[in-house]
Amino acid sequence: xxxxxxxxxxxxxxxxxxxxxxxxxxxxxxxxxxxxxxxxxxxxxxxxxxxxxxxxxxxxxxxxxxxxxxxxxxxxxxxxxxxxxxxxxxxxxxxxxxxxxxxxxxxxxxxxxxxxxxxxxxxxxxxxxxxxxxxxxxxxxxxxxxxxxxxxxxxxxxxxxxxxxxxxxxxxxxxxxxxxxxxxxxxxxxxxxxxxxxxxxxxxxxxxxxxxxxxxxxxxxxxxxxxxxxxxxxxxxxxxxxxxxxxxxxxxxxxxxxxxxxx
Numbered sequence: 001x002x003x004x005x006x007x008x009x010x011x012x013x014x015x016x017x018x019x020x021x022x023x024x025x026x027x028x029x030x031x032x033x034x035x036x037x038x039x040x041x042x043x044x045x046x047x048x049x050x051x052x053x054x055x056x057x058x059x060x061x062x063x064x065x066x067x068x069x070x071x072x073x074x075x076x077x078x079x080x081x082x083x084x085x086x087x088x089x090x091x092x093x094x095x096x097x098x099x100x101x102x103x104x105x106x107x108x109x110x111x112x113x114x115x116x117x118x119x120x121x122x123x124x125x126x127x128x129x130x131x132x133x134x135x136x137x138x139x140x141x142x143x144x145x146x147x148x149x150x151x152x153x154x155x156x157x158x159x160x161x162x163x164x165x166x167x168x169x170x171x172x173x174x175x176x177x178x179x180x181x182x183x184x185x186x187x188x189x190x191x192x193x194x195x196x197x198x199x200x201x202x203x204x205x206x207x208x209x210x211x212x213x214x215x216x217x218x219x220x221x222x223x224x225x226x227x228x229x230x231x232x233x234x235x236x237x238x239x240x241x242x243x244x245x246x247x248x249x250x251x252x253x254x255x256x257x258x259x260x261x262x263x
Contacts, residue, residue: 004033005055006040011048011207011262012199013041020056025065026114028086034118035090041101045262048207051195052093052122053106054115057188060105060131063113066140094121094147098218100211100235102202106195107131107173108188117146120155123214125181126195127173128188133181134170154221156181206248207262208239 005016015037017024024030041050054060093099094117105111105122111133119125119133127133135144135152143149144165153161156179164171176182186194202210215235220228239245244260251258 002033003027003030004037006037008044008047011046011203013037013047013050015041015050015052017052017054017061020054020058022065022067023059023062023110024054024056024115025062025067027065028090030065031092032086032090035092038091038093038096038099041103042096042099047101048210048262049102049104049199049202051104051106051199052118053108057108057128059109059115060107060111061115061118062110063115063136092121092146093118094151096121098215100215102210102214104195104198106191107133107182108191112170113137113144113148114146117144117148117151120148120151120181124183124198125176126184126186126191126198127176127182128191129173129185130188131173131176131185132170133173133176134168135165136168136170138166139168206239206242206244206258206260208235208242208244209248212236212239 001018003018005014005018007014015034017030017034019025019027019030038050041047093103102124103122105119105125107119107125107127109128109131111119111131113135116133116135135148137144137148144152149165152165155161160179163169171179173182173185177185183198184194212233212235216228216233219231219233223231243263244258247258247260
């Protein structure tokens with residue numbers, strides 16, 4: 001069975017972590033497959049956004065596959081070399097600092113450790129009401145080294161984040177929403193419909209405008225307000241010189257729906 005599912009519908013890529021028997025835990029094969037999918041999302045001009053989720057209803061992703069780590073110690077040299085090759089060829093979403101296209105995390109259960117780190121790297125998080133989120137690595141003698149120790153304080157504030165980072169506690173989906181970590185929480189049976197609403201709203205926007213907005217917002221966080229405003233943004237320059245930049249005002253004046261081309 002494939003460790004991921006990848007499907008493109010219209011301009012949307014749907015990526016599913018497909019190890020439900022292991023709560024979609026991240027082993028080398030799954031990490032590598034996700035890396036390949038995000039490469040494709042970034043490189044294909046016909047893909048305008050992505051949705052990532054986990055198979056089943058128990059977990060979005062339970063984090064690193066600790067059982068696999070135990071197996072690594074007993075593996076033969078050939079198997080270790082194969083896993084090392086997969087790891088060296090893998091670039092996770094949480095380390096793609098300039099990923100241009102929007103990504104929605106559809107959190108359908110536990111998002112723990114590396115699973116939460118994957119969600120934190122997404123632009124929008126929509127969660128089922130039974131979901132739990134957390135970075136429990138210290139309880140395993142580890143740290144949230146997949147950028148979680150850095151992203152969580154930036155996204156919910158230092159003191160609150162340290163409360164979770166230092167204890168390994170889980171937070172409910174409702175609490176994550178209160179903290180601004182999650183955009184929307186709905187009953188599990190409404191999760192697909194809710195995510196579809198977010199997808200449709202993004203697709204109503206010009207794709208180059210969406211990418212320019214994301215680039216400016218994310219890069220601007222690294223500097224002061226004046227410098228952020230005055231900086232040059234390649235995605236914005238591409239948008240300003242695009243056919244879609246003309247199509248938007250023209251469609252508004254003609255009282256019709258814009259026909260975005262993504263160029």
